[in-house]
Amino acid sequence: MNRLLIRCVAVSLLLAGRGPAAEPVPLIGYTEGRNDLEGGQFVNWVTNRACVVGADGTGRRVLAEGLTKKPYAWTQFAGWSPDGKTAVVGSHWESPENAAWEREHKTFRMTEGWLSDACLLDPATGRVTNVTAVDRVSNYNSAGFTPDGKKLLMTSLIGGVSKPFVMDLDGRNKRDVSGGGTGFTYGLNASPDGKRIAYHENYQVYVSDADGGAKRKVETGNPFNFVPQWSPDGGWLLFVSGENYDCHPHVVRADGTGLRKLADRGGYRGVVERLKHPDFHSESSDLPVWAADGRHVYYTAKVGGSVELMRVDLDGNVTRLTDSKPGTRHYHPAASPDGKWVLFGSDRSGTMQLYVAAADGKDGRAVTTVPAGSAAMHGHWQPLPRKEPR
8 A cells, every 4th residue: 555545544634733633634635836937837837746745734745747757748636536535637738839829929729739638546556547538529628526426527628619528437428518508618517416517608607407408597697707616515506706807706596596795805806826927817716615514605805915815604794714914815715525624825925835724714834835936726625535423
């Protein structure tokens, strides 16, 4: 049994001198890479690596290093299976010629010069399976598990338009679930019971049956709606809504009723710039997320001269969880599956690191130690198997 698998089962959390946790906690998957190189986002992107670290900040490890042997290739950590036994790693490659064209024209050209796939990594063996390359439908793909772990959801660029698919765990039997839609689709995810899917198409939220049938639009009256996420009980959808770069956390019931704005981001544009030398589209979306109890939402908002970590309940009661010096940025919150902790990024030290704190934001501690000139981004908690009642 290799060391990574042992850590998946046995790592214990030590936070703020509290001593060993009573139960094992997950690894944290994330992406790290340089952010200080001049010459555009491409030269920084190619340094990205998918990594894991224990929630006590020890045991950092780079994953799937074989995927980066090809020149101009990089990896990103993209998620876990619901049982925490499989990691999803994005495998990316771009030609320097296409990157130069994109920078000159200040737009992406993903119809050529790109190859992006989603791979499943077995931590026990190190085996990597490129599931989007099986019966390939596109050269640009992303994928993740359904909540029951029985299928994979995929978005793929077809003729420059992103389309939603579902497929088997081995990458076969890919099926378009767009419901006949022709718009650009993003943020595909499934309800906890696996019976419905949600996504935004042309920045409007849609819900449908898992096979793409019975598709219906969620009416918000706003031109920009982004990445709907199912609540843990499947009763609500969370997303940002409003104008582009002026959008705020909203919720709506799964049947499209009860729409309401939960909180205001105080002028925060909702994106975090990673690069020290920004490029034409180098900012990363910074989205609200559900807490495990389904009654709270974590998000980030501008308060004075900083971007702070916030929490709001479904009645709109807001709690500020961080209080930082001006210029500090918090980003990419992620709630632990057991509801006890929150993971987030911050540049409070001068370097973009990941931190773990109690659910109320107290006793935060860095869990990554990327060097100056690098950044840690997009943390994902590893689910742990549920304990059977005695």
